[in-house]
């Protein structure tokens with residue numbers, strides 16, 4: 049019998065951008081369970097439910113110690129009946145029947161395997177599943193037409209599933225830096241995304257590129273990409289143009305959450321650590337042969353004498369921002385995704401402002417608020433500054 053008075057009750061603000069969420073998660077079993085249900089909802093075109101589970105998981109990530117009983121959760125925000133049921137199940141029975149059922153379900157497993165292919169989203173996976181495709185093997189046998197991204201995703205499936213380490217992220221950073229300063233001296237790169245929040249691994253590496261003189265960044269991305277391509281660093285790339293125009297009469301409603309920076313989704317060819325020191329040049333004939341033989345989802349094919357490739361594929365995102373938007377881009381691309389969503393919700397609902405990765409617009413004053421640092425943006429929003437390492441909501 050637990051004395052109610054001895055149970056620690058937690059208190060947590062309801063907006064994730066009012067909380068400090070480090071990577072020191074004291075409730076990983078509970079947050080993994082809720083994140084899995086969030087993922088399943090997102091893959092099933094139920095975004096509302098997805099966000100609800102993400103918010104519930106984020107509240108538990110912010111707790112200072114492990115939850116031992118549901119009475120401790122009384123008064124916590126964002127924990128709906130469904131999430132509470134899952135938490136209770138785990139606390140009382142060691143597992144949630146709904147989570148276990150979802151994990152085992154053929155539909156979820158197929159959605160996971162297929163959307164783990166770079167270039168494949170929930171819609172495409174759904175269509176393939178309806179055609180009876182549940183595995184990579186079935187996909188290859190099916191004769192489905194794959195676009196260029198999906199072909200690259202399938203070819204490098206095993207590599208891209210391996211988490212990227214911080215050491216690999218730093219090695220790629222050095223290469224991108226060399227590319228950027230070679231084509232535009234004075235240009236700067238910043239590591240963004242999960243690695244900027246202090247994560248030790250990631251599913252990709254994200255970089256923001258700018259130049260201290262406004263306008264010099266125009267046309268930079270194609271040059272960076274050409275440089276990287278000429279050095280043999282890119283296995284795949286797709287560049288999209290900048291489509292952002294500051295409206296004079298306030299922010300135009302964006303079609304989606306996607307921002308409009310010039311950006312490049314790519315797959316890097318990263319040499320193994322022991323080979324990195326030596327400058328990477330064109331693919332050697334041996335490499336080319338390995339590339340052709342390296343069809344991981346079918347059979348292994350002939351291996352070179354060494355038995356090992358000396359490189360791996362890594363997903364890399366590059367974004368170019370003009371210096372006038374740099375602080376907003378930095379804040380918008382550091383994440384986490386939920387932290388970003390909550391910042392925009394706070395801005396809109398509590399401050400009558402519109403925040404994007406490009407700008408902050410004050411609806412009451414009818415003007416854009418300029419900022420040169422993340423700290424300034426938090427101040428405009430009436431928020432205490434939260435450093436990147438505490439944005440892991």
Ligand code: TTP
Nearest residue numbers: 241242250251252306307380381382383384385
């Ligand atoms: P991701 O690279 O998807 O996520 P992450 O770096 O936090 O985690 P991981 O370790 O798994 O890579 O996105 C990084 C940030 O970029 C994220 O906060 C949201 C932002 N972002 C945009 O602003 N626009 C976009 O179109 C995408 C895909 C991401």
Ligand code: MN
Nearest residue numbers: 072074112113
């Ligand atoms: Mn702690």
Ligand code: MN
Nearest residue numbers: 241242252254
């Ligand atoms: Mn990332």
Ligand code: MN
Nearest residue numbers: 241252254365
């Ligand atoms: Mn990314």
